[in-house]
Structure formats: structure tokens, C-alpha cells
Amino acid sequence: MRLTIQLGVLILFSASAWCPGAVPATRNVLLMIGDDHGLDGGCFGNPAVATPNLDRLAAGGTRFASAFATVSSCSPSRSVILTGLYSHSNGQYGLAHAANNQVTQPWVWSLPRILNQAGYRTALIGKNHVQPKEVYPYQLDVEGPSVNRNVSNLAKQAGEFFAKDDRPFFVVAAFHDPHRAGKGFANDPTYPDVKKTEYDPQAVRVPEFLPDDPQVRRDLAEYYQSVNRMDQGVGMVLAELERCGKADSTLVIYVSDNGIPFPGAKTNLYDAGIRLPLIVDIPRGKGGVISGAMVSWIDIAPTVLEWTGTKAPYELPGRSLLPILEQENPTGWDEIYASHVFHEVWMYYPMRAIRTRKYKLIWNLAHELDWPVASDIAGSPSQKAVERLGNVGSRSLETYRHRPEYELYDVENDPQELKNLADDPQLAKMKSELLERLKKRMKDTKDPWAGRTGE
Numbered sequence: 001m002r003l004t005i006q007l008g009v010l011i012l013f014s015a016s017a018w019c020p021g022a023v024p025a026t027r028n029v030l031l032m033i034g035d036d037h038g039l040d041g042g043c044f045g046n047p048a049v050a051t052p053n054l055d056r057l058a059a060g061g062t063r064f065a066s067a068f069a070t071v072s073s074c075s076p077s078r079s080v081i082l083t084g085l086y087s088h089s090n091g092q093y094g095l096a097h098a099a100n101n102q103v104t105q106p107w108v109w110s111l112p113r114i115l116n117q118a119g120y121r122t123a124l125i126g127k128n129h130v131q132p133k134e135v136y137p138y139q140l141d142v143e144g145p146s147v148n149r150n151v152s153n154l155a156k157q158a159g160e161f162f163a164k165d166d167r168p169f170f171v172v173a174a175f176h177d178p179h180r181a182g183k184g185f186a187n188d189p190t191y192p193d194v195k196k197t198e199y200d201p202q203a204v205r206v207p208e209f210l211p212d213d214p215q216v217r218r219d220l221a222e223y224y225q226s227v228n229r230m231d232q233g234v235g236m237v238l239a240e241l242e243r244c245g246k247a248d249s250t251l252v253i254y255v256s257d258n259g260i261p262f263p264g265a266k267t268n269l270y271d272a273g274i275r276l277p278l279i280v281d282i283p284r285g286k287g288g289v290i291s292g293a294m295v296s297w298i299d300i301a302p303t304v305l306e307w308t309g310t311k312a313p314y315e316l317p318g319r320s321l322l323p324i325l326e327q328e329n330p331t332g333w334d335e336i337y338a339s340h341v342f343h344e345v346w347m348y349y350p351m352r353a354i355r356t357r358k359y360k361l362i363w364n365l366a367h368e369l370d371w372p373v374a375s376d377i378a379g380s381p382s383q384k385a386v387e388r389l390g391n392v393g394s395r396s397l398e399t400y401r402h403r404p405e406y407e408l409y410d411v412e413n414d415p416q417e418l419k420n421l422a423d424d425p426q427l428a429k430m431k432s433e434l435l436e437r438l439k440k441r442m443k444d445t446k447d448p449w450a451g452r453t454g455e
Contacts, residue, residue: 025249026166026168026249027168027249027251027307027308027309028162028168028169028170028171028246028249028250028251029115029169029170029171029250029251029253029304029307029308030158030171030173030237030241030250030251030252030253031081031170031171031172031173031253031255031300031304032172032173032174032175032234032237032252032253032254032255033078033081033126033127033172033173033174033175033254033255033256033257034175034177034178034230034254034255034256034257034277035074035127035174035175035176035177035178035179035230035256035257036074036178036179036180036256036257036258036259036260036261036266037177037178037227037230037256037260037276037277038207038256038259038260038265038272038276038277039275039276039277040223040224040227040260041054041055041227041231041277042054042055043055043058043059043063043279044063044277046205048199048203048204048205048224049199049204049224049227049228050197050228050231051227051228051231052231052235053231053232053234053235053238054231054234054254054277054279056235057234057238057252057254057279057281058279058288059287059288060281060287060288061252061279061280061281061282061285061287061289061325062279062280062281062285062286062289062290062291062321062325062326063277063278063279063289063290063291064278064279064280064291064293064295064321065290065291065292066275066291066292066293066294066295066357067255067275067276067277067278067295067296068274068275068276068294068295068296068297068336068338068355069256069257069258069259069273069274069276069296069297069338070086070087070274070296070297070298070336070337070338070339071086071087071258071269071274071338071339071340072258072259072265072266072267072268072269072273072274072340073094073095073258073266073267073340073342073343074095074129074179074257074258075092075094075095075096075097075100075102075129075130076092076093076094076095076102076340076341076342077257077258077297078092078128078129078130078174078257079092079104079130080297080298081255081257081297081300081301082110082111082112082130082136082172082301083104083108083109083110083111083301084298084300084301084302084305084312084316084317084318085108085298085316085317085445086298086317086337086339086445086447087339087340087341088339088341088442088445088447088448088449089317089445089446089447090104090105090108091103091104091105091108092104092130093341093342094341094342094343094344094345094347095129095342095343095344095345096129096130096131097129099345100342100344100345101345102342102345103131103132103135104130104131104132104135104136105135106132106134106135108135109312109313109314110135110136111170111301111304111305112124112136112137112138112139112170112172113135113136113137114305114310114311114312114313115170115308115310116137116139118308118309118310119167119168120167120168120169120170120308121139121140121161121164121165121167121168121169121170122137122138122139122140122169122170122171123138123139123140123141123142123158123161123169123170123171123172124136124138124140124141124142124143124172124174125140125142125147125154125157125158125161125171125172125173125174126142126143126147126148126154126172126173126174126175126176127143127148127174127175127176127179128141128143128174129174138172140161142157148175148176149175149176149177149181149186149189149191149229150191150192151175151177151191151194151229151230151232151233151236152191152192152193152194152233152236153192154173154175154233154236154237155173155233155236155237155239155240156240158171158173158237158240158241159237159240159241159243159244162240162241162244162246163244163246168249168308169246170304170308173233173237175230175233175234177226177227177229177230177233178223178226178227178229178230178260178261179226179261179376180261180376180377180380182376183379184222185222185223185225185226186226187222187225187226187229191229193236194229194232194233195232196225197225197228197229198221198225199220199221199224199225200221201214201217201218201220201221202217203221204217204220204221204224205220206220207262207264207265207272207393208393208394208416209262209263209264209265209270209272209392209393209394209395209416210262210263210264210382210386210392210393211385211386211389211391211392211393213385213389215381215382215384215385216262216381216382216385218381219262219380219381219382220262220382223260223261223262234254238252247283248283248284249283250283251280251281251282251283251303251304251307252279252280252281252282253278253279253280253281253300253303253304254277254278254279255276255277255278255279255297255300256276256277256278258273258274258276259272259273259274259275259276260272261374261376261377261380262377262380262382263373263377263382263383263386263392263400264392264393264395264400266374266377267340267343267347267349267372267374267377269338269340269351269353269362270362270417271360271411271415271417274338278295280303280321280325282307282322282325285325285326286325286326289325289326289327289328290328291324291325291327291328291329291330292328292329293321293324293327293329293330293333294333294334294335294336294355294356294357295321295333295336296318296336296337298316298317298318299318299319299320299321300318300321301316301318302316302318302319302320302321303320303321303322305320306320306322307320307322317441317444317445334356334357335354335355335356335437336354336355337352337353337354337355337438337441338351338352338353338354338355339351339352339353339447340352341449343372343374344372344374344375346372347372347374348366348369348372349364349366349369349371349372350364350365350366350449350452351363351364351365352365352438352442352447352449353438354434354437354438354441355411356434357411357412358410358411358412359408359409359410359411359412359430359434360407360408360409360411360417361406361407361408361422361431361434361435361438362406362407362408362409363405363406363435363438364403364404364405364406364407365449365452367403367404367405370401370402371400371401371402371403393416394416394418395416395418404420404422406422406431406435407420407422408420408421408422408424408427408430408431408434409421
């Protein structure tokens, strides 16, 4: 909640919805993306890692407690955020870098592409990880080591762009933290203006999808330090926004691309991989709202487009979040869909999922294959512990590696998704109904894998 009122900049709200006729004269957007950040931090329910800046952002805006990525892999997820299309629709099936070389289809209109034409200044500062540039044509593109984990320089670059002139802007500040950096989380270097906060492995919270092992605890402590560094960067970027006098005309969104870089989370469609942080702070909005709406990353682009008064050249499958920002339990937000194909190009494991408040159905389209482990996780201390102990938390390693065609979970009573009910005759009708809804979503979104269904 940013309370300073600039001349001619006033947002009015009704009791239940955003008023589209009351937008400010200048409508900026700051989209901050965390890299492999799970629900870790004070406002997300894990105070073992300090995130005071994200906590303040949540206190001033709306935190979505049931927010879901559509895919738990970096490039595909970022493409969803920036295009409003599922990765199976936009073509960014897997990672963009190096030999993986997955690309978004040239016909796709991304947020920078749309907003450039609407007269916006557009910038990407930090990690991009989608391609080609023709689809994501930022006017300013600052990537690489100078900004990836150097959060103070990332914030400085953002501040310079904020202040450049009075035209509206769309800025993506994309942190590289807390992604792994080969061995560890790049915590050894000294970063300018960053307080190095180390964590006691005995004080971390070991999630249930990981074994409670000294190797895992040390790994999590390193991850926590990287999360805290990113949070300091969030604070620096927001301070630049205030310094430039642009806070009261800027929609601020914080989102993570996918689950934490540990076994059982990243690249999975289990909740550990896709249930993630999302905070939306709108000027003059009600603060401290915790929304129970089930929302998805396909809803982010429609939100930005509504705020900026622009439209995509085709219909998007998501919905704007602006009308429900002040509502704790809006109706009609009770179902999300997820879609995964690749991570690295050799990691082919197509999955589709539908999740309601009560059930989740995962369809493993190539279930005959062994589950592939991402290279950054494969060499990690946590993966070595998993292989040594033979379990991924409460799930056996054998079950994790070899999955059936269908997985059906009662996520209300089994939030860790351990008891597969797909063959339960009492739930046969429910399974059939969920599968039909999933197939319909695949067909409606022109999913190439819909042919696998015979539709």
C-alpha cells in the first residue's frame, strides 16, 4: 500500500472490485521474478528465512495463498508469465539456453511486444531465459554477471530506467537467486551493499518432500542465504521506485518461476513444484489481504494488460486479478491447470494436471519413461542424500522414479500427495470427470499433446 498521492494519480476501489475507470494517468508496471523460490519467508509461512522486504510488500498489497505456476521449469514458466499462454501453446516447451535451445513461437505476442506498441518503455534487467528476442523485444536488455546476483547493481539499473523520462514503463527485474550456481548457491563472493546472512543448518525447516539429513540441512541453509540476498534486492528495487517518485503510479508484482531446486519440487507438478509466492501491490489498494483464490501464472499477463489498458491480439486463457485484489475468498476461482514437457532437452517427461481445492489429477503422458533429474539438482548434496537414503522425504525413491499413467490425490487430506487414489473404485467417477475437464482444456488451448488423447 503506497499512500503518497501525486497530482492526477488516484486509484479508487469499490468494496469488491477494481474500478477500471479510475486508473492513474501514468500506469507503470514492475514485475519482479524470483528464480526457484518456494514458499520460504515470513509472509509465506516459513519465518526460518528472513524476507523483510517481501513481508512489507505483502503487508501493503495482496498475497495469494493458493497461487500456482503452470509449469515448474524456468524458461517455460517465464514464457507463461510474459505471454499469458501455456508453454504447450506458446512453444517454449523447455529451457532456452545452450543446446536446449527451446523457443517461443514467432507469432506469440509477449507483454514487452504488446506494450512497446502501446507507447511503453520496456526493460528486462537480470535473468531473461526465454527466446527469441523478436518475441521478447525489450527496449533495454541488461543481463549477465553484472546484475544476475549483484542485486544492488540490478536495482541501480532499474532505478536509472525508472527515472529516465515520464513515459510509462514496464520493467522486469529478474533475480538469479535463489537458483543453484553449479556447486552451492553462489554465497561465497561478497556482493556490494548486501549483508551476508548465514543460516544454521539446525534451524532450517526441512520440508516433508525431503529427508531430514545433515546434507539436506546444509543445502537448505545455503538456499536460505540466497533467498535472503534476493529479498535484499527486492528492497533495493522498491527503494529505487520510491526515490524516483514512481511508486504511486506503479503496479508491483512479485512471483517465483518454479519450485525450489531440490528433489521432489522443481520440474514436478506436485504442489512443492508449482504452489509458489505471488504478491500483487496496487497503488492506493487495501493492504494485508490474503486471498484464497486459486490463481495461476496465466493470470499475470491479463492483469498487466488490464492495468495498462491494452489488449492481446487474441483471447488469453487466464483472467485479470485486479477485480479480486481486495477479496479474501472470491467465487469462481477454484481450479487451475498445469502443463510440463521438458526441462533440459533430454528431460522429456510430458505431464498435464488439473487441481481443484479437493483433488489433483496428474496425467503422465509418457509414464513408461523413468523420471529424469535436472542437472543442477543431480549433483546437489540433497540429491546425493536422497540416493543414499532411498527416499524423497515420505516418498520412496523407486516410486518417485517410476510413475503410473495417472496420479489422483486428495490434496485436502493428503497435501504431500503420497496416496495415489487413481485406482480407487469409489473415485472412478471423479477421476473420469477431472480427466474430461483436463482433456477439454488441452483441446481449447491447442495443446499438441491432445493428439495423444485421441481427441
